[in-house]
Amino acid sequence: MVAQELDSLSIKKENGLIIEEMSITKEEYNPLAPAKAAFYSTILPGLGQAYNKKYWKIPIIYAGMGVGIYFYIQNDNDYNRFRDAYKRRLAGYTDDEFWGGNEEPIVSTDRLIDAQKDSSKNKNLSIVVTGVFYLLNIIDANVDAHLKQFNVNEDLSLEPNFNINPINSQANYGVSLKYNVK
Numbered sequence: 699m700v701a702q703e704l705d706s707l708s709i710k711k712e713n714g715l716i717i718e719e720m721s722i723t724k725e726e727y728n729p730l731a732p733a734k735a736a737f738y739s740t741i742l743p744g745l746g747q748a749y750n751k752k753y754w755k756i757p758i759i760y761a762g763m764g765v766g767i768y769f770y771i772q773n774d775n776d777y778n779r780f781r782d783a784y785k786r787r788l789a790g791y792t793d794d795e796f797w798g799g800n801e802e803p804i805v806s807t808d809r810l811i812d813a814q815k816d817s818s819k820n821k822n823l824s825i826v827v828t829g830v831f832y833l834l835n836i837i838d839a840n841v842d843a844h845l846k847q848f849n850v851n852e853d854l855s856l857e858p859n860f861n862i863n864p865i866n867s868q869a870n871y872g873v874s875l876k877y878n879v880k
Contacts, residue, residue: 732841746836750842759831770824773821774821783795860872
């Protein structure tokens with residue numbers, strides 16, 4: 699069980715007649731959270747994003763992987779059609795789907811060879827696209843878990859600074875960095 703409140707600080711701020719009360723809580727730093735998110739995304743794509751509570755990223759991951767798989771299946775079917783027609787032509791048949799009703803083929807035998815090469819190349823590219831989306835899913839879950847634990851509070855601030863020198867009445871420009879250690 700992860701403790702939600704390790705440090706709690708209450709601040710009362712008085713602005714004239716209005717009293718504001720703020721409560722600052724620090725969450726426990728979990729060094730295994732990024733590894734856990736990456737592991738979950740490795741097991742099931744999108745599970746690491748659910749662990750990080752970034753649910754809107756899950757459809758993007760599945761859409762990218764689904765497009766890659768769809769085009770792999772489409773190019774595999776085209777490759778098989780071209781290969782089967784080429785084999786039938788080598789066997790001496792003239793009844794494949796790329797042969798017209800005339801004595802001349804609609805698609806030449808050389809073009810069938812080129813179409814097989816193109817379909818094979820596109821199949822490989824589809825596998826690469828699917829793999830890239832799978833890896834991006836894992837990397838995104840890991841980086842997002844790291845960034846969830848990034849300290850973003852008022853203890854560290856960078857502000858522009860403008861002062862007037864009282865001796866010679868010239869403007870001094872600068873940048874100030876505040877760092878509060880608690």
